[in-house]
Amino acid sequence: MSAVRLALTTLVVPDYDAGIAFCVGALGFDLIEDTDMGAGKRWVVVGGAEGGRLLIAKAANGTQAAAVGNQTGGRVGFFAHTDDFAGTHARLIDAGVQFREQPRHEAYGTVAVFSDPFGNRWDLIEPKEPGQ
DSSP states (O other): OOOOOOOOEEEEESOHHHHHIIIIIISOOEEEEEEEEETTEEEEEEEETTEEEEEEEEOOSHHHHHHTTOTTTTSEEEEEEOSOHHHHHHHHHHTTOEESSOOEEETTEEEEEEEOTTSOEEEEEEESSTTO
8 A cells, every 4th residue: 555645735825825935934945836827816836855845825715814924823834954054043033033932942952932924833953863
């Protein structure tokens, strides 16, 4: 039997270009694909060299627009790993990212919660064990 693997996670945003600006401009992800699908829709994929990809999806109706910034009910829904917490933290602050707490040390590594421009909560983590 073939194994199933997670390929993409959707990040619903109010505007494609705003999503790209944050994910590529601030976080430093690569723009993997930006294809015009017609009728104002685009297939926009961002991610890192080591995997982890987001589909940037523009809210298409009122229900989706209401979910922007609260896709996980206020919980952290996205996790970004780094091998240099201090450097990445400083770079994100310089890029205008709003951290919701001071960095803290947990059993799994150094972590701090930040919000994207749309209101979603993210963890920036430097794992204790490389490759986690």
